[in-house]
Amino acid sequence: MSESFLKIQGIRKEYGPVVAVHDVNLEVRRGEFLTFLGPSGSGKSTTLYILAGFENPTKGDILLNGKTLLSTPSHKRNIGMVFQRYTLFPHLTVGENIAFPLKVRRQSKAEIDSRVREMLRLVRLEGFEDRKPAQMSGGQQQRVALARALAYDPPVLLMDEPLSALDKKLREEIQHEIRRIHQQTEVTILYVTHDQEEALRLSDRIAVFSKGVIDQIGTGPELYANPRTRFVAEFIGDSDFISCHLLSSNNGQATISLGGKTVFDSIPVHGRPTSGSKAALMLRPERIRLGRNAGAGNGLSATVNDITFLGNNVHVTTRIAVGETLSVRLPFGHEAISGLSRGDNVHLEFDPDAAHVFC
Amino acid sequence: MLLNFDRLGWWKYVLLVITVLTAAFLLMPILFIAALSFGSSQWLIFPPPGWTWRWYAELLSDPQWLASAWTSFKIASIVTVLSVLLGLVTSFGLVRGKFLFRDALKALFLTPMILPVVVFAVALYAFFLRVGLGGTLIGFVLSHLVLALPFSILSIAGALEGFDKSIEDAAVLCGASPIEAKIRVTLPAISHGLFSAAVFSFLTSWDEVVVAIFMASPTLQTLPVKVWATLRQDLTPVVAAASTLLILLTVMLMTLAAIVRKVLKS
Numbered sequence: 001m002s003e004s005f006l007k008i009q010g011i012r013k014e015y016g017p018v019v020a021v022h023d024v025n026l027e028v029r030r031g032e033f034l035t036f037l038g039p040s041g042s043g044k045s046t047t048l049y050i051l052a053g054f055e056n057p058t059k060g061d062i063l064l065n066g067k068t069l070l071s072t073p074s075h076k077r078n079i080g081m082v083f084q085r086y087t088l089f090p091h092l093t094v095g096e097n098i099a100f101p102l103k104v105r106r107q108s109k110a111e112i113d114s115r116v117r118e119m120l121r122l123v124r125l126e127g128f129e130d131r132k133p134a135q136m137s138g139g140q141q142q143r144v145a146l147a148r149a150l151a152y153d154p155p156v157l158l159m160d161e162p163l164s165a166l167d168k169k170l171r172e173e174i175q176h177e178i179r180r181i182h183q184q185t186e187v188t189i190l191y192v193t194h195d196q197e198e199a200l201r202l203s204d205r206i207a208v209f210s211k212g213v214i215d216q217i218g219t220g221p222e223l224y225a226n227p228r229t230r231f232v233a234e235f236i237g238d239s240d241f242i243s244c245h246l247l248s249s250n251n252g253q254a255t256i257s258l259g260g261k262t263v264f265d266s267i268p269v270h271g272r273p274t275s276g277s278k279a280a281l282m283l284r285p286e287r288i289r290l291g292r293n294a295g296a297g298n299g300l301s302a303t304v305n306d307i308t309f310l311g312n313n314v315h316v317t318t319r320i321a322v323g324e325t326l327s328v329r330l331p332f333g334h335e336a337i338s339g340l341s342r343g344d345n346v347h348l349e350f351d352p353d354a355a356h357v358f359c
Numbered sequence: 360m361l362l363n364f365d366r367l368g369w370w371k372y373v374l375l376v377i378t379v380l381t382a383a384f385l386l387m388p389i390l391f392i393a394a395l396s397f398g399s400s401q402w403l404i405f406p407p408p409g410w411t412w413r414w415y416a417e418l419l420s421d422p423q424w425l426a427s428a429w430t431s432f433k434i435a436s437i438v439t440v441l442s443v444l445l446g447l448v449t450s451f452g453l454v455r456g457k458f459l460f461r462d463a464l465k466a467l468f469l470t471p472m473i474l475p476v477v478v479f480a481v482a483l484y485a486f487f488l489r490v491g492l493g494g495t496l497i498g499f500v501l502s503h504l505v506l507a508l509p510f511s512i513l514s515i516a517g518a519l520e521g522f523d524k525s526i527e528d529a530a531v532l533c534g535a536s537p538i539e540a541k542i543r544v545t546l547p548a549i550s551h552g553l554f555s556a557a558v559f560s561f562l563t564s565w566d567e568v569v570v571a572i573f574m575a576s577p578t579l580q581t582l583p584v585k586v587w588a589t590l591r592q593d594l595t596p597v598v599a600a601a602s603t604l605l606i607l608l609t610v611m612l613m614t615l616a617a618i619v620r621k622v623l624k625s
Contacts, residue, residue, distance in 0.1 A: 052532060075531045075540075087529035091547040100543075101533035148533065 005030040005188065006156060011060035013046050020046045021057070022212035028156075028190065033182050035191045035199040037235065038209030044192050047209075048158050051190065053077055064155065080149030080157040080187075084164055086141045088133035094120075094144050095129030101152045119147035122181060139170045143177065150185060159191045163198065175201055196236055208232045228270050230358040233282050241280040242324050246359065249273035254357045256281060259322035264298045266352040271359035279359045285329040287354040290316060290336045290346055297349040302326065304344045307337070318346065389606055396599035403596055414600040424601065427585035434496065434581060435564040438503045442560035443553055445504070446511025453512070454519045465516075472509040476569045479505070484573040494576030502574055503564035510559035518552025519545075551623040558616040562609060 004027035013021040021043040028034050036044035049055045051062060053074030062069045069077060088097050098119050102112045120126050123143040133141055142162050149157055159178075163171045179202055182189055193199055199206050200220040207217040210231045216223060220236070227233035230241070244256040247263070254269035256279060267281070289295070302318035305325065309315075314337050316328045326348065330337055340346070364371065391405065396414055398407025418424050453465050471479065483502050484493065492498035522545060530540035546553070568583040575584045582605060589598050 052528075054528060073536075074528075075534050075536050077532075078534070079532060081529065081532045083525045083529060085523055085525050087523065087526045089526060089530065089544050089548070091550075100530070100535075104534040104539070145529070148529075152534065 004028065005032075005065065007061075007063040008047070008051075009061045009063065011047060011050060011057045011062070013043075013050060013055060014058045019212055021050075024060070024212075024214055026207060026214060026217070028188060031186045031188055033179075033189045033191065033202060033204045035193060035203040035206045036209055037193060037196060037199040037206050039194055039235075042209035043212040044207075044209040045160060048160055048190060048192050051156070052079060052081055052158055078152065078154055080152070080154035082142065082145045082149050082157070082159045082162040084161040086133070086138065086145070086165070088141055088144055088148070090133055092133075093129060094125065094131050094133070094136070097133070097144055098129075098148045098151050101148065105152060115151055119151050122150070122184065123147045123177070137170075138166050139174055142166070142174065146178070146181065150181070150187065153187075155188060157187050157189045159189060161193055164193075164195075171198070172201075178202060200236075206236075208235055210235075226268070227282075227356060230270075230280060230282070233356060233358070237284055238286075238327070238329075239282050239284050240326050241282050241358075242320070242322070242326065244279050244281045244357070246273055246275060246277055246279045246357065248275050254279070256357055258300070258320075262300065262321075264352065264355070267355045267357050268353065269357040269359065273357075273359045277359065279357050282356045282358060283326060283350055284354065285315070285327040287350060288326070288328045289349040290318075290328045290330060291349065292336075292346060294347045295349050297351060298355075300326070300348045302346055302348050304340060304342055304346055306342065307340060316340070318348065320348070392599050393603045393606070396596060396603040398596060398599075401596070403594055403599065414596040415604075418597050418600045418604070421597075424582075424585060424597075427580050427582050430496075430499075430579060431565055431582040434499045434503060435561045437496075437500050438507050438564040439557050439561045441500070441504050442507040442511040443515075443556050445508060446515045446556050446560075447553070449508075449512050450516040450519050454516050455524070465512075468512050469509045471505050476506070480570040480573045483570065487574070494574065494579055496579065499571070499574050499579070499581070502570045503567055506567060506570065507560035507563040510563060511556040514555035514559060515549065515552045518549035518555075522548050551620050554616065554619055554623060558612060562612065566605065566609065 006026075006028040008024055008026040008028075011021055011024040012019070020041075024043065024047050026034075036047060038044045046055060050057050051069070053069070053072070056070070088094075089100065092100065095116050098116045099112045102115055107115075116129065117126075120129060123146055125140060125143055125147070128136070128140070128144075133144070136144070145162070163174055166174065175198060178189075182202075191199075191202060203220065205217060205219055206223055208215045208223065208231070210229075216228045216232045218226075223232055223236045227236065233239050242258065244258050245260070246269070247255045247257055249255070249269050252269060253266050254273060255263065255265040256267060257263045258281070264281075269279075271279075273279070289297075294301075300320050302320045304316060305319050306317040307314065308317070309332070312332055313329050314332055314334070316330065316337070318326050318328060320326050328348065367374070394407060395403050395405060397410050397412070398404065399409035399411045399413070400407055449468060453461060453468070480502075483498075483505075487493040487498045487502075492501070526548065527540050527545050530544040531537055535543060566583055567581075568587060571581045571584045572587065575581065580588065582601065586598055586601050586605075589595065589601075
């Protein structure tokens, strides 16, 4: 892992006047499961298609083991890919589908047969080799597509929202399969999704895409605990934003005031802090403590607006003094909730490092 | 539903009568000609006074009829091959290509379907006379190709539009060159479209008469032209026999096409 395995350098893609990808830079480690997470139109799929060779970047380079990939046509890149839509060859059986890349590579029949059996075992579809794609469920088809893409031992496997056509339960089941297959094969996976839960569940690291650039890259916990932009904070986990004023900032920590009265200090600040300017204070519902009386930490008084029971959690919506709403999530049965009802005055508390200020 | 058949009341029976009459109107001439071809009368009298195979025997022993049938078959076969090949590359361009006036170009390719055939025939006749293609096999093939191509393009472009390009992309990433991916994956997947194109192209040429009359020479005429010319000279039941065989062949081809298409699509 000394030298980076796959390097994306300053990739830019324009379609006429539209810039789909602004400037994407990324280093991927060998064997890593890296997810491109972002809303549609953020450039994550375009970046993946450039890696596959279906699109050429307007600017930038992609290096695999130090050598550029861009001069190699798609069919010689030796990259595996699972698509969003079902792409099994409809006239071939499952076995023939998995054998296809091996036949193209002119491998011997014995080699192909044993590899097909091995791949079917990997995706747990032994006994299905003579089925036609049309006779299989969507989940099974995507598993065959995965087996076909891995059959020729590609150094990199691209996955473009492969589970988006499946229902939730099946999706979770196949997420486990993908995780297991990744651990078993140690293939490097670049995975595109717009589903944060999927990204968190699968990935070693997540690259959050927004408007054609990577806003932040890191492990799930890193992105959750230390979002560097408001977009990342909004996209990973739940969050509320309260407008505030920045009084001063020092060393990445800010002192802010809410409605000119309440003052908090030592809160991590991101962006370009300018004293006296407006900013947004981010708080996560599950990191706020709710009590009847004021405590020692940073506190806000609020009125209970609504209480929603969500199974294992209870969601309390409150209105704070400055007039904005703030949500608090507490585990079911938490003592603070018993007897709580709409209109009650409560006290909200949070630790400075659980909050963020975005300028 | 707005129009529920079961709730139409007595209108149901009116519809039934109209349907039966329409079907009869379409089928009667065909049944009539088939009956006449077995009639013993020299003068195409209906109902026939007796039944005979004589006209079929005469037809099949006449070298002129056989020659024109062979000519028709030859032209239709060449037209079929060329029409499917050209239709295939044209469809790829029309479906996959991204260029200005693509829809206009597609409409242009389909104009032979709506243009009055006789106008087209006269134009081709004048042009072919000038370049010396009139009355030649190449002339026949080219003119029928123009008529057949729209059907070919419609069938193949339709099949190609229904084919997800990601499947071809997947084949390319698997290591197949773009051409190889098309041959090994895309073509088998759109084979029902190719087959339809072949059948329509063959039939377009096989029973085309207007252009063929202009193209024909004394030594080179297709079966429909022979039928037409014979009718003008003498009204023999051999024409009825030839027509019946033409119809039979067409029906067989269409039935086969329907079966094959069903198999290919599943």
